Amino acid sequence: MSLRIVVTVKYVPDATGDRHFADDLTVDRDDVDGLLSELDEYAVEQALQIAEDADDAEVTVLTVGPEDAKDALRKALSMGADKAIHVEDDDLHGTDAIGTSLVLAKAIEKAGYDLVISGMASTDGTMGVVPALLAERLGVPQVTLLSEVSVEDGTVTGRRDGDTASEQLQASLPAVVSVTDQSGEARYPSFKGIMAAKKKPVESWDLSDLDIDADEVGLENAYTTVDAATERPARTAGTIVKDEGEGGKQLAEFLASQKFI
């Protein structure tokens, strides 16, 4: 029986670019290049490994985002995913995490799934709540923040390294999994993979395909609002000294002056 894996990915503004807000206090995407969120590459990698270990499996990558977000899907396809789904709709602009989880959940249900794999968080919003929201919406177990994951005989197991303890988790499929950057290095797309990706199917869905009303998503219908965004004032230039044998002592003097010693 085929194992259907859906990997949720996000197209994010490059963190090394100069990110700022648009007038409506959403992220201005025009000024900064986007890319597949690095943390999602780990999710794609684990999906591919699980698929390789299964007798028969299919890996679908799913994203919600503007036209450019197809770039994130292409990257995942060139790594080796089988097909892609792009949910795009003008009414989605400014959708918050709660709304995004609704769109993803509906798309995952429409696609059909046994296993959903996500990154631990996006590298832009870094909220880290979408996998748990998906599990709640889909009504399936969450097996999240895994640094090790495996799937066998309809059961997913994994290791979750928390602040105070390391836990072994186990759940029956279908389930939602999220993986950390400790789960294993993500592969680079090969030339062959890049060429093959061009021929792989990318489906485009809009809100009507998912039976979602415009008033359930978008900036106007978000559950939270940003009232103000202010650029952090540049830090006043600090004192910088060159070590000429007394650097450690000078630093100690500074720490003492600030009452840290």
Add this chain to the structure above:
Amino acid sequence: MAEVLVYVDHVDGAVRKPTLELLTLARRIGEPVAVALGNGAADTVAALAEHGAVKVLTHEAAEYADYLVVPKVDALQAAVEAVSPAAVLVPSSAEGKEIAARLALRIGSGIITDAVDLEAGDEGPVATQSVFAASYSTKSRVTKGTPVIMVKPNSAAVEAAPAAGAVEALSVTFSDKATGTKITSRTARESTGRPELTEAAIVVSGGRGVGGADNFALIEALADSLGAAVGASRAAVDAGWYPHTNQVGQTGKSVSPQLYIASGISGAIQHRAGMQTSKTIVAVNKDAEAPIFELVDYGVVGDLFDVVPQLTEEIKARKG
């Protein structure tokens, strides 16, 4: 006065510091009612009362330790229904975020994660967040339902404010999804005797410039002289010199201590994202051009193998 639910993060009855910070923040927007779940819940009451909890709702059951997240969501939902609070505050830890997010979905509410400050507003609590690698600060509100707000450690100074701390047993019926993810084993993290990274007042971090796992002893010695936690950059963690649980940065932990000392760390944006909100920043680096020097209050351009041991000795000498 409106009641504010505070989710209690504790280990077998020992309340973790971020929860005490939440009680301090909760008092700005209402009367704190704490929810303590699982083994040792009853033992948390004294600490919670001392820090302002007017009421403590407790419930002990094996499910909290045996299954992931959902039993706690069921309990918090029961507490929301029992209290009808003006807001729910949860520590912005990995587990706290998952519990809070699922709760919010169930009760039809919005969520704010990683708040670094909280104040009362005309239209409900206003949360301050630090975004885009701390280059912006935003003020946000929840506009639908009961605000569910997750607050980062070190966002408020803990203030004692003795209150009644009346204990009430919370009545919880677990949902059929509560036992979906079984925790088959748990290994407690070995204690280093140092403070927890995200909670520490001082963090001393090492990066690529440290040059090897053994050399981290220098960083640890400096940390110990200051009673600090030890952090590491991604480069140091990826090289296998220090555990991932100590990684500071975008894919590791975000810290906001009173003092952050970076040694042999260049200050890539991914690292800055995890430490830029530190109150005082100090760096030691051989490379005068390293971007970390743009952030510092005090920087030493020099070899950390000379500067760090000298600093450690000087601190010990001054402390006697």
